[in-house]
Amino acid sequence: MAISKFAFCFCLSIAMLSLYANATEVSHDGRAITIDGKRRLLLSGSIHYPRSTSGMWPDLIRKSKEGGLDAIETYVFWNVHEPVRRQYDFTGNLDLVRFLKTVQDEGLYAVLRIGPYVCAEWNYGGLPVWLHNLPGCEIRTANDVYMSEMKNFTTLIVNMMKKEKLFASQGGPIIIAQIENEYGNVQSYYGDAGKAYMNWCSNFAQSLDIGVPWIMCQQSDAPQPMINTCNGWYCENFKPNNDNSPKMWTENWTGWFKSWGGKDPLRTAEDLAFSVARFFQTGGTFQNYYMYHGGTNFGRTAAAYITTTYDYDAPLDEYGNLNQPKWGHLKQLHEILKSMEYTLTHGNITTIDFGNSVSATMYATNDSASCFFGNANSSTDHTITFQGNKYTIPAWSVSILPDCKTEGYNTAKVNTQTSFKVKMMNKAEDEPESLGWLWRPENIDDTRLQGKGEVTANKLMDQKEVAADASDYLWYMTSVYLNKDDPIWSGNMTLKINATGFILHAYVNGEYLGSEWAKYNDYNYVFEKNVKLNPGKNVISLLSATVGFPNYGGGFEVINTGVPGPVVLVGQNGDEMVIKDLSAHKWSYEVGLHGLKNQLFSTDSRYAAKWSAENLPINRMMTWYKTTFKAPLGTDPVVVDLQGLGKGHAWVNGNSLGRYWPSYLAKEDGCSLEACDYRGSYDNNKCVFNCGKPTQRWYHVPRSFMQDGENTLVLFEEFGGNPSLVNFQTVTTGTVCANAYEKHTLELACQGRPISSIKFASFGNPQGRCGSFEKGSCDANNVLSIIQNECVGKEKCSIDVSESKLGSANCGASVKRLAVEAVC
């Protein structure tokens, strides 16, 4: 039966309508992003899907929503999706579509920063290393080979999103997309070609027709309609480059990342809240936390000298627990900002400058007015008179008054509890006191130490070129023939190697000679050791081990890595120094290690190898260790404590936990509590801890990596270590402290466990901080027993902070607060 043209058109329109029935129109004006025509104040947070497991995503996203976020931001990580050119992987924790659908299921928006260069402390900034080796390819500049690859991958991602209807224009969650990343910071390095590339990025992005706005962060010359956005610890002074672009902050760094040898960062909740409130005080309307959940650099995804943990001191910790008071203090800030959304996105803005970095900003519409009082002074509190009333604004804080009369929030007054995590054993029944180990050596004697590789060249080659990132490890091997009348022969001889980026282990004639390595941000180093050579043939075998490729800076992509040389023998002939340059010798190369090729870490019985329980070696380099264990009881996150080990890689049931290096201690100096005053500008050196301790001792083992019954842990120990102290622990809330000012409510919660005791309680002017509280000069009498009665035995309790509840504290007119420390 023929259908009429009319009926066909009608059906098609119905189909189209239902296709886009949920379509959301996302646009912007100079004030804000608009969704379905409405200006929005948007709070977003970064969660990078490969830095957790798909099993963790729903909980992380739920906690983000509960924390008051509207959107989840993620980069797209090219090199894990296309590890080999045109071979793609979107499975497991690389399932981007599933991640975005989880975001959508929770009712949140998504911000998709495709890049596909992403920086992110991610190996090679997210670029596949094979790009480096493509003939004619110059990365991140106006180069046809690079642009064609970038186009191929970006289009693939956009088409994947379109197919799954994930753009808001199709009814999906993605409201904003990003091309490139902070190119403006490095553009000058690439000269005119940089500018041309940036313009190409903009045109290319627009041609993809995604129906939502594109952004380019840190790109002050971003061509319209690209929106340029700000990244940093503070962005109140940022101005978009065009009147039609809203003031957007794509990366508010909630803390910082950690490098091997680096210390643990802490950005206080007060300072983070201050930066956010300043941004909204000064006309900002979109703000994203980088990171809201940092997570873990599993596998070999960490960039050069970046630790496996990427906790970032984010509001959700590496394991997904609430990082308190940060999470809660921000949640309250989000609630109050949201309550002012209309006024902040529509009101006329007037600012009164009181001098001394003190200002009041009023947003007023016909029927509403909201105010911010800011004090950017790093040491002095200030009292201002505003519309006839007096207000005290503590140093380095912003007060928010949704009605311009009553302070609803002050960034320096934290009413959320602080929680300290503890690690506990929680061993399964019948789990022995300590783990039983098997071991086997990495077989390096056969070909490596004899200098026989797979590829040869009469030069020293970049590790990227030879290994293409297929493994951390690359052997460089050569032979030197010496006869006794060689002028280098007499006296001491030294092997001197200029290397870069990584770790080097040197072997001569089958004997280990020594090791040397680079440091974070200080890649070049020299290996120099006395060496005894034989007359005749000598074999030099160098094992270079990456700790990730660099990720940032103009030209990071061409930084030489591995052993660029020269490699020389230095001898002494009388007074004369004799140098024998081996750099242009015939070098033989071999990628990887036997144990990795034979998948010794796998649970697949095909790869079962001979392991021994006899003579378990300690401090032996290049050694594989294996043990079995039962998952700790309960549902709390699990970590493996690798104290005692040197450096290497760990797997549980074949899943990589990442690189470990507990023998690398964080620098001794620079940790002091005084330096943790939230007042004054934060940077990553300001408030650090963990000085002198292993940079990273505990490694996350996601629950989904483990099963009921027996699990297997495999370690490849490169430096030599002692596995006898290794054990599994759960991460649980141990102590909680809370502070609340009069007229507020104090809330305490042990996150799933009962409060077992109250260690400290005082209502008045208690001094000190959590863990070392002391009573001040005024203090109400019976507070400890009141709090004990209300809280002990309960999972959570809340107390109204008032004299009627807690008794008189005799503090005169000054503001009183209640401080409590409880044990979970």
Ligand code: GAL
């Ligand atoms: C930014 C970059 C991010 C991340 C951050 C530091 O410059 O855009 O990807 O690297 O620095 O954590």
